[in-house]
Amino acid sequence: MSWSRLLRGALVVAVVLAVWELVGQFELVASGALPAPTDIVRQFWSDRSDYPPHLSVSLKCAGLGFLIGNTVAIAFGSLAARFRTAETLVRGIGVSLFAMPLIALVPVLLLAFSGTTPRVILASMAVYFPTFTATVNGMRAVDGRLVDVVMVAGGSTTDVLRWIRVRSALPHIVNAFKVAAPAALLGTLLVEFGGGTRWGLGTYLLGSLGQANPARLWSIGLVATIVAAAAYGTFAVIAQRLTRTSLSSTVSTALTTQEDRPWWARVLAGSVSAAVVLGIWALVLRALDMSPVVAKSPLAVLRYLTSGERADGARSRLFDAYGATLPLALLGLVCGLAAALLLATLLSLRPTLGRSVLPFALISQTMPLPALTPLIVLVFGRDILATVVVCISVTFFPSFVTISQALASTPPAAIDVVSVSGGGRFRALRYVGLPGSVPALVTAARLAAPRALLGVMIAEYLATGNGLGGLLNESRGRLDYSMIWTVATTSVVVAVVITYVIGSAERLVRR
Amino acid sequence: MIMRLSAAGAGVVGLPAILAACGGDDNESSGSGGTAGSGDLAKFSMQAAWINDAEFMGYFIAMTNGYYATEGIDLNYLSGGPDVIPESTLLSGGAPLALTTPESTINAIVNDGAPFVIIGTQYQKNPIGVVSLAKNPINSPQDLVGKTLAVPPANTIAVEAMLKLSGVDKAEVNIVPYAYDPTPLVKGEIDASIDFTTNVPYTIEQAGEKATSFLLYDYGFTVYNDTVVVTKDALKNERETIVKWLRASRKGWEENFKDPDKYPPTFADTYFKGTGRTIENEIFFNNAQKPIIEADGGIFSMSEESIEANLAALAEIGVKGSRDMFDTTLLEEI
Missing domain, CATH: 3.40.190.10 (Periplasmic binding protein-like II)
Structure with missing residues (x-):
């Protein structure tokens, strides 16, 4: 990057900060609920001795989860890359973990485990999917000629794995770590917030919430953001060194599936992998020997919904909740994709401006949402608008990454055609870039759909009190363990089904 | 820290041992306050209802001043949070004793047959209220x-x-x-x-x-709060320890209310360190809760009239509890 561009970028950041400062100082947004940057820094400085013990526990748990989740992901990924049957078996785990609305999972994890265990489990769940996908893609993306060389020289498939596949996968995997590390930290914080542990940034956030001190909430959120960004940056540097070649520096998000299989084989494979997930769940509960009052097996959930005196009431409450939540999730998904497309377009037309806005977009990804709730309800109220805003903030980033990648990979020859016939950057985008990115938009929709569901549930849980999030809240208040498990499991099933449906649409578009 | 994780070891089987590595600094323990080696003390855990604040002063004082140790208890104090359901900790074996609300406990007994007994109450009057601004x-x-x-x-x-x-x-x-x-x-x-x-x-x-x-x-919602709940199992097997816990905890609360301003500042570097709250806030809290914790029958006591009032209020909303869900005999043994 040239010096003048760097300077321009710095200028944009400075302008944004200055505007933020003015807005904060003169209490222009939400009568002062958005604090000025200088107030946030001042608050951080006066609290600085509080941070080390909280941060060290959060980092320890996130780190352990990162380690465990990635180890399992790489092991399963290697198996899936080698054996088709293994892939069928473990794919369901990956998709379920990816689609799982974490907010529904926290209460269940806290029911089932104590101490720091729920944090480590959630952190490892959060890292699994990106690393698993990267391992499979990386191991498959080998040059066939290299394999031939090893085989001709008398090597076995194990040698191929050792000398070629592992090497090929390594840059992919380290790239996935970039995404996985911040995810592990956020997962840890989420559990700390709900779990009331003595130490951890999430606990600090919970204790601070009652103090009506937005500057403190923002400083905690920004510390989390800086840690996440540092982890991202570290792995980005390592990945760059490892790559050396022209390997794409972004994680591939393609479904690792065999396109040639007929629909019934895919349905069968989906059912088998779903059965694997349910089986693991039942086994874990049995292994832990937990009280049946607290821990509900898949069968117990089914029984709760179908038989028994409370089944009718439970079913109707559940259906009502989905009736309220799903339409909003669809609306949120559309808005999130639109926001992503807008930012991606901006980045492609005005790269410097786009890059300078990016750090602020990143803040929206790593700020823990409970810290932002007062601001959100004060600015957007507690209705559809607030829900859509939370949804956009949760969905737009992964979509943005996918769409930008597609826009950036517009064939130069096609752009040349436009410029030769007198078109500028805008026309190139209009006639070549955007039409070319339709498949990416569908991919983005698949990745964003479960997050849209999560976003609506978070908004309901924190602000509106309706739908699934509200049902979760209410069930907690009534100690209705069956309903807590039912919301957790059905939301996973719904998210997985949506993912598969959009995945089928994706196959059609990409053909 | 070097950790050798085989693919198999990272599964569910190896998890508890690994997880122990990141625990340790998470719970409060009374062991440090006592002079006796913790080997002689009976391990006992309690699940609180929220993160550390003045709501739990009595227990912090009893831990710090060695009241539990004197009774022969090594108390493992677990703080709570918004998604922690204290009753769940009881059911999953995390602790034999929890502070919670009568409405949730009785609901769990009635709906799920949960084996709980209410043996005392911290708040005679529930401090929960409707808070608004004086100008509105x-x-x-x-x-x-x-x-x-x-x-x-x-x-x-x-x-x-x-x-x-x-x-x-x-x-x-x-x-x-x-x-x-x-x-x-x-x-x-x-x-x-x-x-x-x-x-x-x-x-x-x-x-x-x-x-x-x-x-x-x-x-009309005449119920307690922070009721002391134990499992039937614990009541059978650890009755003596529970009585000792009640005695030491009551002593902690009595010491606290001799001067509500005295203790909160002394916990600034221990129980209240890094909670995100201020010591002034805890002092306010501690003074405000004095009249609703202190009771004629002694702290934690449950009079027949007040038990009656709890059951009547809950019956109004269809939560049908009964007198046998409360057990006042442990308090008589203090």
Whole structure:
């Protein structure tokens, strides 16, 4: 990057900060609920001795989860890359973990485990999917000629794995770590917030919430953001060194599936992998020997919904909740994709401006949402608008990454055609870039759909009190363990089904 | 730290051992206060209802001053949080004793057959109330009609009971989730919130507003809060230890109320370190809770009339408890 561009970028950041400062100082947004940057820094400085013990526990748990989740992901990924049957078996785990609305999972994890265990489990769940996908893609993306060389020289498939596949996968995997590390930290914080542990940034956030001190909430959120960004940056540097070649520096998000299989084989494979997930769940509960009052097996959930005196009431409450939540999730998904497309377009037309806005977009990804709730309800109220805003903030980033990648990979020859016939950057985008990115938009929709569901549930849980999030809240208040498990499991099933449906649409578009 | 993780070892089987590595500094323990080696002390765990604040002063004092150690108990104190259901800790074996609310406990006994017994209560009167700003006051349940009220998930039943007992239709109140931050109330985005009246008015006044409040208790929801609940199993096997816990905890609370201003500052570097709250707030809280914890029969005591009042209030909203869910005999042994 040239010096003048760097300077321009710095200028944009400075302008944004200055505007933020003015807005904060003169209490222009939400009568002062958005604090000025200088107030946030001042608050951080006066609290600085509080941070080390909280941060060290959060980092320890996130780190352990990162380690465990990635180890399992790489092991399963290697198996899936080698054996088709293994892939069928473990794919369901990956998709379920990816689609799982974490907010529904926290209460269940806290029911089932104590101490720091729920944090480590959630952190490892959060890292699994990106690393698993990267391992499979990386191991498959080998040059066939290299394999031939090893085989001709008398090597076995194990040698191929050792000398070629592992090497090929390594840059992919380290790239996935970039995404996985911040995810592990956020997962840890989420559990700390709900779990009331003595130490951890999430606990600090919970204790601070009652103090009506937005500057403190923002400083905690920004510390989390800086840690996440540092982890991202570290792995980005390592990945760059490892790559050396022209390997794409972004994680591939393609479904690792065999396109040639007929629909019934895919349905069968989906059912088998779903059965694997349910089986693991039942086994874990049995292994832990937990009280049946607290821990509900898949069968117990089914029984709760179908038989028994409370089944009718439970079913109707559940259906009502989905009736309220799903339409909003669809609306949120559309808005999130639109926001992503807008930012991606901006980045492609005005790269410097786009890059300078990016750090602020990143803040929206790593700020823990409970810290932002007062601001959100004060600015957007507690209705559809607030829900859509939370949804956009949760969905737009992964979509943005996918769409930008597609826009950036517009064939130069096609752009040349436009410029030769007198078109500028805008026309190139209009006639070549955007039409070319339709498949990416569908991919983005698949990745964003479960997050849209999560976003609506978070908004309901924190602000509106309706739908699934509200049902979760209410069930907690009534100690209705069956309903807590039912919301957790059905939301996973719904998210997985949506993912598969959009995945089928994706196959059609990409053909 | 070097950790050798084989693919198999990272599965569920190897998990507990690995997880232990990141625990340790998470719980409070009374072991350090006592002079006797912790080898002679009986291990005993309690699940509190929230993160560390003045609500749990008595236990912190009893730990610090070695009251539990004197009784031969090595107390493992577990703090709570919004998604922690104390009853779950009892059922999953995390602790034999928990502080919780009578409505949730009795609901769990009735609906799920949970093996719980209520053996005492910290608050004679529930400190939960409707908090509003003095300039937009909500003085009774009737005032809530047409207003927005923020309710924490744990208090869903309590609020429904108050409205029903006051003849207010729940549909006429706009109930939204309470995210534990008074900012929306201070800024007027909501009209009232359900919170500890012993605690949040302080924050509101720090934020430059005046607060007003009333207790749900005073409008017919005549129940305790922070009831001491044990499992039937524990009552059978650890009765003696539980009585000792009650004795030491009562001593801690009595010591606390000799001067409510005295102890909060002494915990600035221990129990209250890094909670995100201020010591001044804890002092306010501690003074405000004195009249609703102290009781004629001694701290934790449950009189027959008050048990009756609890059952009557809960029966109004269809939670049908009975006298045998309460056991006052342990307190008699103190």
